[in-house]
Amino acid sequence: MKQRTFAKHLRRNMTQAENHLWYHLRAYRLNGIRFRRQQPLGPYIVDFVHFGSRVVVEADGGQHNDSESDRKRDDWMQSQGYKVLRFWNHEILQQIEVVLSVIYDTVTERDGSVCPEEVLEAAESALAEDWLKEEEDEAWGR
Template sequence: MDRRHFAKALRKNMTEAEQLLWRHLRAHRLHDQKFRRQQPIGPYIVDFVHFGARVIIEADGGQHNGSDNDAMRDAWLRSQGFTVLRFWNNEILQNTEAVLEAVLKELAKGVPSPPSPLPQGERGENELAPQDCP
């Protein structure tokens, strides 16, 4: 099965913790931020990703406890410019608000605010007007 089909299968079979987290992340529900779920990135499929802030969220069960594969995976994702946040499934299920706060805190670091447009008449002198462009 290729990665796209595997990701689609994972979306259909999300864990209870992933489903709960997705209810808060989907459709711009978390402070109007855009997340994708079960997204292929390089050789991996991540649980949730915010591409603008380059933040990945992983919901981990017991099989991830001390996993060397997870360490290699996280190192590769970090080398691609992503921050990886890992939460235990029971943490997501029992303390959802704290998990969401941690996600928002990380997003605040990585989502640059759009620059404010300069007021009319305050453009730089070296800037060409549209009619002056070749």
């Protein structure tokens, strides 16, 4: 089976933990950050990736306990400039806020184009104020 076909298969058959994490990452739900799921990356398919910061997120079950193949995979990704975050399935299912916090902190630390939410809100507020001032000036003929 080709890698892209297998990635589609994995997207349709995600684990409970992967589905739970995807619910929180999809559609820019993590403060506007875009993730891809079950994404081919070199010779591998990663669970989730943010390309801008080169952060890979893996949801691990019991089959990953001290896995040599996971170490080789992580080494390859690190050699390509990716930071790999691994979370056990039970961590994702029971402590999702902690998991999301670690992911967000890692992405924003590695990608200067991702702004903390407060910075985005301040920028939006400033733009809105400028727009209102321009509208007011036009209305008064200034």
